[in-house]
Amino acid sequence: MIEKKVTWLELFYDLLLVAAVSKATHVLLHAEHGTIPLEYLSKFVLIFIPIWWGWVGQTLFVNRFGQDILIHRIFMILQLLFVLVMTASLSPDFDQYYVPFFVGYIGSRALTALQYLLVHRAKAAHQQVTASYLGTHFLIGILISACSLFFDSWIRYAVLYAGIAVDILLPLLGRRHLVKTPINTHHLLERFALFTLILLGESVVSILAVLQFNHWDLPSVLFVAFTSLLVIAMWWQYFDNIDKKVSREIHTAGQMIIYGHLFVYLSMSMIAAAIQLLYKDQMDYSFMLAFVFGSVLLYFLSTSVVFHRYRHKHLRLKPYHLAIMLGILACCFVIDLIFPVPNYAIVGEVMIFFIVYAKLTT
Numbered sequence: 001m002i003e004k005k006v007t008w009l010e011l012f013y014d015l016l017l018v019a020a021v022s023k024a025t026h027v028l029l030h031a032e033h034g035t036i037p038l039e040y041l042s043k044f045v046l047i048f049i050p051i052w053w054g055w056v057g058q059t060l061f062v063n064r065f066g067q068d069i070l071i072h073r074i075f076m077i078l079q080l081l082f083v084l085v086m087t088a089s090l091s092p093d094f095d096q097y098y099v100p101f102f103v104g105y106i107g108s109r110a111l112t113a114l115q116y117l118l119v120h121r122a123k124a125a126h127q128q129v130t131a132s133y134l135g136t137h138f139l140i141g142i143l144i145s146a147c148s149l150f151f152d153s154w155i156r157y158a159v160l161y162a163g164i165a166v167d168i169l170l171p172l173l174g175r176r177h178l179v180k181t182p183i184n185t186h187h188l189l190e191r192f193a194l195f196t197l198i199l200l201g202e203s204v205v206s207i208l209a210v211l212q213f214n215h216w217d218l219p220s221v222l223f224v225a226f227t228s229l230l231v232i233a234m235w236w237q238y239f240d241n242i243d244k245k246v247s248r249e250i251h252t253a254g255q256m257i258i259y260g261h262l263f264v265y266l267s268m269s270m271i272a273a274a275i276q277l278l279y280k281d282q283m284d285y286s287f288m289l290a291f292v293f294g295s296v297l298l299y300f301l302s303t304s305v306v307f308h309r310y311r312h313k314h315l316r317l318k319p320y321h322l323a324i325m326l327g328i329l330a331c332c333f334v335i336d337l338i339f340p341v342p343n344y345a346i347v348g349e350v351m352i353f354f355i356v357y358a359k360l361t362t
Helices: 008-027 038-065 070-088 098-122 125-150 153-173 185-211 218-244 255-280 285-308 319-338 343-361
Strands: none
Touching: 008 038, 008 070, 008 185, 008 255, 038 070, 038 098, 038 125, 038 153, 038 185, 038 255, 070 098, 098 125, 098 153, 125 153, 153 255, 185 218, 185 255, 218 255, 218 285, 218 343, 255 285, 255 343, 285 319, 285 343, 319 343
């Protein structure tokens, strides 16, 4: 398969997603009575999924059929405009900003569907099947979501997200059509790695937010130092793993990479939010432990599953590796629950976990 390189326009497209990811992560900072209310946890997921899926839709089109030509640039620029509208309307107050959010998201998805329908006749037979399936079936999810405009209250959102759910599930159901035109693994891994950098940037922003408090006592210094090392270890684990341990010669529909990264990204946003929440010390101790270690566990499980098939066989994690990592997390959680420790100690334990994980996978 011919190597496909990421274009400058794709990088610019990713740049606009920084604000969207930041808005989604900020939802988790709404702490009340020592916890993050279920309402805000739900809204975080509901805001994040359209961001991720809108980005995935355009990324996969470019991966399979995109070319750096005028018509494709025009479509990408139009996508950028709709993403700007959607990003500007992202808010926990869904009712007030529903219409611009709807226009931004549906406009982006409709452009992706239209691109597939326009290219399918100009491609080889096996590519026509893939392009036709995606172009026509994405319209189903779009039409279902469009029906939300005829409702109000919670029904409106139920219909909107029912359409999004259908949109997400249809590629899984039609996998036999997609494998006829496998993804370009090198390009796809590079695109998802670049989005991962955006999420790591959120953790860096959280560190900067902590530094602004200017409490330069020993606990604060330790907290910042351990958090910085934690983020570096996360970067080391992800990018050294993807550079050195993952085969780019495996050609599949790429669905493990695509769908698995949703959970990778959710966990990274949660870790970024946990850094600020830990430092502010506004959370109930038990809830904070569950949130921090739950976020790290989600990251560990999702990255392990996503890359397992794509790692060279002799470099894949063994069951005892998984047992070691899960054992470290479980021991830290249980000990901290029995013997309360300061926030910098919790961050230090997470830092050690990521250093060990980086060592095992790089």
